[in-house]
Amino acid sequence: MTESTSTGSDAFGEFIRSQRKLAALSQRELAKLADLSDAYLSQLERGLHEPSVRVLHGLSDALNVPTERLLRFLGRNEVSDGDPSDEVTTESAIMLDEALTDVQKQSLLDIYRSFLAANEL
Secondary structure: OOOOHHHHHHHHHHHHHHHHHHOOOOOOHHHOOOHHHHHHHHHHHOOOOOOHHHHHHHHHHOOOOOOOHHHHOOOOOOOOOOHHOOOOOOHHHHHOOOOOOOOHHHHHHHHHHHHHHHHHH
């Protein structure tokens, strides 16, 4: 299945898998952080299920990805009111940049997050 014909669940699963790998988490580790079963997370990553709002929030917290971003991968834009600030985040732009390797993406995310953490002090 090509990206252009992927369903929302397929795109969501691919995104979750890539985020998990970039965070250097196993399926079991992410499932535990998101309060899900390993089997259910595996099914989500393969596009076999569409997650509930509770699951979205758990994955959002565990992966540090805005829930709205996850909803867009599912093709659910109803959360967005067309607010430009809701369209693309720095982290999502890094994650979706096909010119970067996974290692480069993770490095950029680590640096970006360290800057944000330093600004909170």
